[in-house]
Amino acid sequence: MSALLETRQLTRQFGGLRAIGDLSLSVHRGEILGVIGPNGAGKTTLFNLLTGIYPPSSGEIFFEGRPIAGLRPSEIARRGVARTFQNIRLFRQLTVIENVRIAYDSRLSCSPLGALLRTPHAGFCERESVEASVELLDLFELGSLAEKRAGDLSYGAQRRLEIVRALALNPKLLLLDEPAAGMNPSEAMQLTDFLRWVHGKFSLTIVLIEHHMQMVMALSDRIEVLDFGVRIAGGKPDEVKGNSRVIEAYLGTEGELP
């Protein structure tokens, strides 16, 4: 299996704090990789590095064999890396469909001048963007909410919308940052089935940060464990479950390994 995403000795410092240190991992095409670790382990920082929100202090990142460290987030998104955020970051004032269209639009080539003068080509782009977004929303049972303000949606619908928005980018790699945050165990298991379906339907590779251990164990093909910005363990879910270092890292914090 080829590595879709690979990091080599990735490091990120914030002043005196080393959020990620010398991290080398790879994500294989088509797999679901779980990333776990106590709070502050650097998991979201890792996502931010992968999506280009800030550059690494040192080290390299490769996506589909090409280096992406230091590229703008919009460029990385266009190359096929999409994400959701730990605290939902929807465009709250905009409508549901506008949220999706914004992501979809990055696939369209429509020049600013065309937009300003509303050329026929710009009109076609608009139409395509609407139709594709409606189709996507319908798939996720959000179609009827298309014109609602995104900020007015229920929590669950917002989480779903964030995923739909990410999928509108037609990504190869989907990074999910705690998608089950704030959900009770049964909701989390529903999300697990949902994500499995999304994984298959859209032929994705998924990297998943989560604290709901049952969910991570059930979904992931492999798991990487971070603590203090460093990889402390990795492997199949069963291997990781019994790893003493991992248990130690979690001792005293929420999230018992089942």
Place this chain on the structure above:
Amino acid sequence: MKYLAQQAINALQLGSIYALIALGYSMVYGVLTMINFAHGDVFMLGAFFCLLLVALVPVPFWLALIVVMAATALLGTLIERFAYRPLRKAPRVSAIITALGCGLVIQNTTLGISPYARPMPRLLENATYQLGGITITMLQIVIIGVSLGLMLALDFLIRKTSFGMAMRAIASDRAMVSLLGIPANEIIAITFAIGAALGGAAGLLYGMAYPVISASMGITVGWKAFVAAVIGGIGNMRGAVLGAFILGSVEVMTVAVLPSTYRDLISYSLLLLILVFKPHGLLGKPALHKA
């Protein structure tokens, strides 16, 4: 050489006044992260308060200074209480716009009351001294001395008193501070008062140095001090003083070499130039935050 020394004293004088005003901008930015656009007009009112006071009751210099500082301190507190405090939780844009609006209201009200520039009556006998061929006036000594004194007092206040510590704490993490039982609102109000008092003092001193004052001074002079604060790194006290003396020197040099109409052009261009290369000012530090 003598000419340079003479200009240096002029720069020192202008820089001192700018520094007093700039400190007000930086203090407020430090505790509230907002640009108090109205501060320049508080400075302007300092000069006008002095004018008003001296017209009613002839008082000696030091008394005028105290009264004016008290008056502007009160004004600063009022503005904070009624225009800024309600907007603490609002987006920053609202606060800046309100500040701009307040400043313009103050300026144009003053303009309405006093449409023409006014001369400032003498508060001090202006003796001149000769020091190795350089002329220095009593006025310049007073201005530089008083400014320096006030700056040192402020420095002491910030670094050695518990109030100063509270102020610095608020600048670091406002939410946390109230959880620790520190009365954030009161500290902020006092910070405004002190900043405004310094601005008022600057207004009085400015009026004495360049004895024609007008309502548009808030923008023409007050905003220069703002430029100085930004050049030094807004929010940073040392930066405010540094920026003030840099700007003062640049302006004095500009006026010596070019026609005076170039002054604003050079000052604001300097600001832009510095912001391009050092977006947070000379001594400013960008806020490091994890997304």
Place this chain on the structure above:
Amino acid sequence: MMDGIKKHFIPLTLLLLGLVVSAVLPSTGLVNDYLQFVLISVAINAILCVSLNLVNGWMGEFSVGHAGFMALGAYASAILTVKLFPTAPTVLLFPAAVLIGGCAAGLAGIPVGILSFKTRGDYLAIITLAFLMIVKSGLENIPYTGGPRGMLGIPRLTTLAWAYFWCAVAFWVIRNLVYSKYGRGIAAIREDEIAAEAMGVNTRTAKLVAFVTSSFFAGVAGALFAHQLQFINPSSFDILKSTEILVMVYLGGVASLGGSLLGAGAVTILTQCLQPLGTWRMVVLPAILVVLMLYRPSGIMGYRDWAWLKPFFSPTPRSKKKKESNTTEGPQ
């Protein structure tokens, strides 16, 4: 496109009717000179308002420098009509002058836009303020354009018809932008710039498009302004002028085309009514700004617009026809 014309038939005819009326009205003697002057001012202010709204409203930034762009347009166009081609036929010269004014301002919008890449909020406000001061002070030092005294004797070329025309063009273009990929990108920047980038929005392009379009039309308005008042000087384009435009935006409604028109109309009429107050007029305007910020910061029509401004297709989600479940909780 025929589809669009059908749906938009009524607004389009009204628009054309307006143009005809504005062309014919002055010569009928029904509307006196003063009223014409006010109507032209409303149109010019509407252009200023909607263009500033693009940056301050839709993009959520705080630009204080709009009067600076206006100044560049005013001076550039005046140079053309007064200094360079005073005898050219006005029917060609005037639109050319207005376009050149727009382009001059638009070009200036590029460096400001570039500076906005790395700075937001307070620092951008400072930068735009510096820009305004630099333009004003720079103009004061150019003898060719009259220095602080300014330029006199600018021909009175702004007719009601031209003002209306350019206003319609400005609103049409900005409406197109707002309901386009770039417009949505601009709004996304306002909502959450980092998320916008992560969702593929090239924020640099979007910011440039916003600033250049905004400043272009400010320049157009400036050109119209110069040829209405026939006299311009640097102090016509100071912070007070910028504040006036800010009041229009925040009163009428941020991120709203209708709001821009409303705000411009309200403020123009207000300033005319307050004329007898003299300088005290300039106390009322910023005071309104303060009150707005305290009680209704997004203005009358903030973030809302009339439905007929939207482009002609609207999504018809299939699930709307299938079932009427619209409060689905939780994931599937």
